[in-house]
Amino acid sequence: MTTDTALSADDFVAALKAHDQRYWHAHPFHQRLHAGELDEEALRDWVANRWYYQKILPQKDAAIIANCPVGAVRRRWLDRIVYQDGRAEGEGGLAEWLALADAVGLTSEEVLTERRVVPGVRFAADAYVTFARTRPWTEAVAASLTELFSPDLMAERMSAIRQNYRWVRPEGLRYFEKRKDAARDDAESALDIVLANCTTRPLQDAAIAALSFKCDVLWSLLDSIEHSRTAA
Amino acid sequence: MTTDTALSADDFVAALKAHDQRYWHAHPFHQRLHAGELDEEALRDWVANRWYYQKILPQKDAAIIANCPVGAVRRRWLDRIVYQDGRAEGEGGLAEWLALADAVGLTSEEVLTERRVVPGVRFAADAYVTFARTRPWTEAVAASLTELFSPDLMAERMSAIRQNYRWVRPEGLRYFEKRKDAARDDAESALDIVLANCTTRPLQDAAIAALSFKCDVLWSLLDSIEHSRTAA
Secondary structure, three states, X not given: OOOOOOOOHHHHHHXXXXXXXXXXXXXXXXHHHHOOOOOXXXXXXXXXXXXXXXXXXXXXXXXXXXXXXXXXXXXXXXXXXXXXXXXXXXXXXXXXXXXXXXXXXOOHHHHHOOOOOOHHHHHHHHHHHHHHHHOOHHHHHHHHHHHHHHHHHHHHHHHHHHHHOOOOOHHHHHHHHHHHXXXXXXXXXXHHHHHHHOOOHHHHHHHHHHHHHHHHHHHHHHHHXXXXXXXX | OOOOOOOOHHHHHXXXXXXXXXXXXXXXXXXXXXXXOOOHHHHHHHHHHHHHHHHHHHHHHHHHHHHOOOHHHHHHHHXXXXXHHOOOOOOHHHHHHHHHHHHOXXXXXXXXXXXXXXXXXXXXXXXXXXXXXXOOHHHHHHHHHHHHHHHHHHHHHHHHHHHHOOOOOHHHHHHHHHHHHHHHHHHHHHHHHHHHHOOOHHHHHHHHHHHHHHHHXXXXXXXXXXXXXXXX
């Protein structure tokens, strides 16, 4: 399948963006979430399980920095850790996710002990960290490109939650509010890095495969939440 | 939960063996498999997906040896790698699993390209390898103790397949035939190692947690196969 000829930048970007078909936007669980079909406990399960994915993000990003010999890339990537961890306790994306948890009626004990987290969610999220630790840093950066497809999803989710789950306190939605623009910036930055550093066909193919892997991680995560609920 | 007092050997063994309740023997997919309720394609999916778990076993065992400073344990554990990989091409447990694949009508191309393997199966099996690579070797040995519960399952499976899936060529069942006794020996050996090396309460608790983790790996693996079929 791989030939020696590098793809043009346009073809490479098109091959990456074609993965929007496999983005978790289309997952049945997200569709039911947005359609207002989840009961309160199902929405809480989603927030509590998704916490496990949120909390690994700074470690995933640190693994990319740890593997990257290019100072300019490391400097840009550092912002992602600060974005999630904040500059002080109670700030940042993780704190905002915990605020969402509070807004849907989860105690922080329920979230932080992870007792609502199903094993398949752990395995999928951990696979992403292991990928970032063990694969070339360019592949781990490419795996982050699911954010190309995320801004629209964030906007849709906010209006869906406001409309269909009126019992959710609105201050819980700050994570999505801020993430909408941040995801756009992050995706553009990551795309620049991938285009500048994946200039041979094998590197381009590896980047495309990495994005495909990441789509599997996100999809499998929702599969596990959905399966645990239908099996319950 | 953890106190400083070590459990007696009997109590420790009882705490480990109590995990038979969570062993994948009881998983709905295995129950349907044994009851003869799978159609030919579902049985093939199970064999092709389970291959991914089988194939990581020698790497998992090598990771344990790589982390173990005790020569006597390393020497005993080495047999497990030989058991699966054989001493020559076409021998060993992995070759026997491929013979099972052949006996259920899978081409080796379908198995070895792993295109029937669902992502959640990969993530669960890979989590077991990562566990063996990154956790203390005593925990990884304890995780192998699901084999305590395996001999009965192997016997039941062989008679279930002979009775309910007469189209499966009987020479495909050699893996289970041999595994029945091998699992008993392996489990006894691993239990000796765990009892001899986990002599404080924190080490015992970590061993119990490792076996619990492994039960999650196996269960989640079947969840993923089952979910992919019901979602298909």
